[in-house]
Amino acid sequence: MHNETKRGGNLPQLWQGAIPLLVLFVGLFLAVMNFGDEATGGPVQIVLMCAGLVAGIVGLSNGLTWSTLEKAVSEFSSMVIIPIMLLFSIGGLIGVWLASGVIPTLIVFGSEILHPSIFYAAVLVLCSVVAMSSGSAWTTAGTIGVALMGISQASDLSLPITAGAIISGVYFGDKLSPLSDTTNLASGMAGAELFVHVRYMLWTTVPAFLIALVVFLFLSLRAGQHVDTAQLALLTGTLSSNFTISWALLLPMAILIGLAIARVPPLMAIVISIIVGVVFGLAFQRGDQASLPQLIVDYWRTAATGYEAHTGVADADELLSRGGMASMMTTVWLILSAMFFSGMMERTGCLQRILNSLLGLMRKDRSIFFGVGATALFGNIVAADQYLSIVLSTRMYADEVHSRGFRPEMLSRTAEDFGTVTSPLVPWNTCGAFMAATLGVGTLTYLPFCIFNIASPLVACIYIGSGIALRRREVSPAPDLISG
Structure with missing residues (x-):
């Protein structure tokens, strides 16, 4: 199961899963450098679609069919x-x-x-x-x-x-x-x-x-x-x-x-x-x-x-x-382009491979919450939706958080500290696209002044690193055995 995706096809190697991300980040850098605040008016959408196609090629090379990928993208996009x-x-x-x-x-x-x-x-x-x-x-x-x-x-x-x-x-x-x-x-x-x-x-x-x-x-x-x-x-x-x-x-x-x-x-x-x-x-x-x-x-x-x-x-x-x-309409175009990329990343197993590698780095008890936070941030960037970010970060770590004895509220709080509040800071995220369109200010232009959204994950990192307010579950003592 470790070498296959959840619905068939081989799980790509880590380097393969990273290729679409590399295309995305390089393309976004070039889009912002050349178009500035106008990047989300079309250039970013093209980058997302190209990165999604690269992810699709990775999937094809690992045994998936194009019709399977198209169906997955349709299902993924229906969530928005x-x-x-x-x-x-x-x-x-x-x-x-x-x-x-x-x-x-x-x-x-x-x-x-x-x-x-x-x-x-x-x-x-x-x-x-x-x-x-x-x-x-x-x-x-x-x-x-x-x-x-x-x-x-x-x-x-x-x-x-x-x-x-x-x-x-x-x-x-x-x-x-x-x-x-x-x-x-x-x-x-x-x-x-x-x-x-x-x-x-x-x-x-x-x-x-x-x-x-x-x-x-x-x-x-x-x-x-x-x-x-x-x-x-x-x-x-x-x-x-x-x-x-x-x-x-x-x-x-x-x-x-x-x-x-x-x-x-x-x-x-x-x-x-x-x-x-x-x-x-x-x-x-x-x-x-x-x-x-x-x-x-x-x-x-x-x-x-x-x-x-x-x-x-x-x-x-x-x-x-x-x-x-x-x-x-332009915002919807941006969201659908992001869903195309996200759907390809999810169905080809690129996302699964990267997150599995991230989970493997979490050795110490408290480090699991750094993983939750990183996954939530990663979800906002790659899945481009705060709901998917929260689902990814909670579902992936729920069993591990429980096995290490922490209260479930520590997991849900961390998912919100890193997932909910950072969603408007990503230009192609549904929240970032909405805020830019509604308020009339580009995401990268208002980003430095979203003080709460920036401070929230930083404060959470301090709490995780120091162990402050990281509560464990109360374990009830074993009942006394009463002899008959």
């Missing part, structure tokens, strides 16, 4: 159908909420509340609270996050730093929320009790969050001295003159959070929120415009292709003209 539909839906939500005045209202009220001297830190905290309430990093970034990017742009603050604060906040909240799909997945795969898993995550997550908070406070104090208040006033004035701004328009956001708390499936919650946005738009932004049927058609078009602003102020038009399901 729901995330892709969610991606399209959030694109539609952004467009509709812009047209209906929901996001403009968030921008106007947010600019009044969020002082520039604490802006980045406030963004971190606000996104953390909303994401913890909703259990979704994507939904929070696609709603509150878009509004905060608007405030940042209008205030002439750094968009990469703002994006980093948003991503840090939404992943902190998502990671600790009992409503989060990743939190439930990690605990379930490791055999851990959900709330015990969340409690143990506090050990590593809170210090990483505090590090991020201090950094963003420092950056806020420096940035607050250079804010363009005139430009911000122009934007808020433009929004107020082109939209009806009302506290009532915060209700769609409250409804969305309520749907999440009620455990309504994310895709259904987003679609309902789009409909709610249309209703509120018809109620508050109708004015003297076209007939009701025409307005409904306009919102339909907006959900499909995005909102196009005509305020007469160039900066405001640039800020507001975005969203729509069509805006996510």
Whole structure:
């Protein structure tokens, strides 16, 4: 069995399994060097497809047929159908909420509340609270996050730093929320009790969050001295003159959070929120415009292709003209290309061979958790999806963690410390692609400012290396034998 893949064909040698990875990393380096932030607009997709073909050639040389590989890629890609539909839906939500005045209202009220001297830190905290309430990093970034990017742009603050604060906040909240799909997945795969898993995550997550908070406070104090208040006033004035701004328009956001708390499936919650946005738009932004049927058609078009602003102020038009399901097409192309590569790596046994070699290096008790972390990171890079990263790192090490006497929460926590939070740092990962498309900042541009996402695995490494908070299972003493 050690020389065969799980579904036939010979397991490739380690050097063979490494060839597609070498092609991937060299290709990505060249893509970034030549295209910069535009690399994910097509060049990276081509690299992923070429690396996938190389993996396929490795599989053919080890006894697999091309039809077998194609079938495996189709099965592998089917796992991202729901995330892709969610991606399209959030694109539609952004467009509709812009047209209906929901996001403009968030921008106007947010600019009044969020002082520039604490802006980045406030963004971190606000996104953390909303994401913890909703259990979704994507939904929070696609709603509150878009509004905060608007405030940042209008205030002439750094968009990469703002994006980093948003991503840090939404992943902190998502990671600790009992409503989060990743939190439930990690605990379930490791055999851990959900709330015990969340409690143990506090050990590593809170210090990483505090590090991020201090950094963003420092950056806020420096940035607050250079804010363009005139430009911000122009934007808020433009929004107020082109939209009806009302506290009532915060209700769609409250409804969305309520749907999440009620455990309504994310895709259904987003679609309902789009409909709610249309209703509120018809109620508050109708004015003297076209007939009701025409307005409904306009919102339909907006959900499909995005909102196009005509305020007469160039900066405001640039800020507001975005969203729509069509805006996510390049991101979907990136995700499908990544799934092609990942499916080939998995079915040919290249991934299995590399991970087996990694497991063989884990000799000491605590070193097993370095292996979990490395596998989670590897999963985000190669499998290009945080769910697959969590599944790989928990499923592969579950028996070993149990045999070495550690609590299952140590496994689930480590998978999240390295898997959940690093997913938006990989440009071709589903999360990295989504954040770049939604926030309008390239992954490699915002990456240095995702302080929480960087600090989380580093803090986890300190805990693993020192043995802090690595709890073992309690072994019940053998019962006394009572003679008859």
